[in-house]
Amino acid sequence: MxxxxxxxxxxxxxxxxxxxxxxxxxxxxxxxxxxxxxxxxxxxxxxxxxxxxxxxxxxxxxxxxxxxxxxxxxxxxxxxxxxxxxxxxxxxxYAHTHRAVKSNVLTQQQKPSKNDAGPGGNKAILTLANGSKINLSDVKNGVLASQGQTVLKKDKNGRIIYEASDVKGVDSSAIFNTITTPRGGQFQVVLSDGSKVWLNSASSITFPAAFSKTERKVTITGEAYFEIAKNKNKPFKVVTGRQMVEVLGTHFNINAYTDESAIKTTLIEGSVKISADAQSAILKPEQQSSLFNNKISINTVDTDNVLAWTTGNFQFEKAEIPSIMREAARWYDVDIKYEGEIPKRRFTGSISRSVNLSELLKMLKYTGINFKIAGKTIVVTS
Known part of the structure; x- marks a missing residue:
């Protein structure tokens, strides 16, 4: 051997x-x-x-x-x-994964076979303040709508950009929009202050068409990566369930999926303040907070692993099979079923998110776990 x-x-x-x-x-x-x-x-x-x-x-x-x-x-x-x-x-x-910029464009997608599932892509629904919905996957580039004194545009890169005007009129800070990605979707939005947000699959962000003069505040579900425009006079706040993150200008990731055991906030650069109930903590770069059972804990992490999804990759480090399967379910829009005992093995590896589901499962089979795709369900057997 x-x-x-x-x-x-x-x-x-x-x-x-x-x-x-x-x-x-x-x-x-x-x-x-x-x-x-x-x-x-x-x-x-x-x-x-x-x-x-x-x-x-x-x-x-x-x-x-x-x-x-x-x-x-x-x-x-x-x-x-x-x-x-x-x-x-x-x-x-040594082998390095190809260098990638943060992008919502998937390359080299393969056409899935009948008993397979293709990767996700740029998919999202924009819900305007009046309740009307816009399928952001279908609309052409250019102006989509006006919200108060704010104009919504879709640029050539497929992003939605909010451009706020200084002209007096309707207060756009009282007009809230929501962008929601389905399972198998991801999207990027540029907010009215220039802050950039990447939404992962099965996630959402609710925000004003233009921020008020005193604060910038949004609410998210699921997972999002933020690059916040600096403004020392106007804090930026992100609300996720019981937790609030407050920053002045920084880069960070929040994973707040309801099927995960903890809300995890990872700081890339700058500093953030995490608050939950009566607790608070300040994060330094490469630190991750976990809110579990109403308690905040802090650890040092590999930020490349945390941000792999923003560069078009799955990246696992000693990850448990159920955790990998939850991520796969969200990206490929499938359900997970376990036959027998849930495998307790851990896996370390990396693969592009642009591959079909079968390619990811083929990699995982080398851990000694068997998978089969039955329609929209992955059946896992050890």
Whole structure:
């Protein structure tokens, strides 16, 4: 068996490894390794030669950073300094996911087969203050509506932009709109102050057409990533159930799905104040607060994992299968059914959100768990 993984390691270094072999290699690592493995002499003359060979591989991979080819990549391949002790010598492995900008445009979508599900896309419904609804997936670019002194536009990138006028008239701060994404949807909106919001699947944001002179306040459900325009004189507040986040200008993510055990707020830059009931806490960059059972706890996290959805990727780090399945259900608009005991395995890996459901499940099968797609349901068996 060890010879097989020697072979896969060599293929990876020589750029001849297939996606299926990458997944096999990832599954082997995810299973946990506690036995030393000897490196054959033909693989590298010595430790230094091996290190140089890996570093050369890193350099080649970085030059391909704009590639859009979907890869199944375990966490350990995402870091240039991920180190394993194999037979007394260090091996350095690295593979990076392609660099991506925050975008709602999915690339390389595959047409799903009959017993499969395609990935989500730009889908949302805008509900105006008068109750009328606009399907944002169907409307053409340009002006969509006027709300008080605010004009709503859809730009060439598919975003909805609120442009507030300084002309005196109807107070737009009393006119509330709601943007809702379905399962299998995502969307981006630019608010009247220039703040940008990315909505994940099965999420919503309710906000005024224009903010008042004293505060900026919105309410969300589900998950959203914010890049808040700085204004030291006008705080920005985000309400999610029992929690409120207050900022002046910063970047952060809130995960407040009702089927998750906690409301999680992750700070990317700047600072935010988290309040819930009589508690409050200040977050620093790379910290995440969890509101669970009316108590706030704070941990340091990998923000790349938290924001993977905004760059078009699934990214899991020691994630439990039910957590992965909930994320898949929201993105592919399917239901989850477990036959027998719910698997207790954890998984680490990454794959593009533009692939069909079957590709994600194929990656997860290497954990030893079986899946089948029955109409709009994923059946999970261990």
């Amino acid at each position: 060890e010879n097989r993984y020697h072979e896969l390691a060599k293929k990876w270094l020589n750029n001849t490894i297939t996606p299926a072999e990458q997944a096999e290699f990832a599954a082997w690592y995810n299973a946990g390794q506690d036995k030393p493995i000897e490196i054959p002499a033909t693989f590298a003359e010595n430790d230094e030669a091996l290190k140089q060979r890996i570093l050369n591989k890193i350099s080649r991979e970085i030059k391909k950073s704009n590639s859009h080819v979907t890869k199944i990549i375990p966490l350990w391949l995402r870091y240039a300094a991920a180190v394993f002790l194999f037979g007394g010598c260090f091996m350095y492995y």
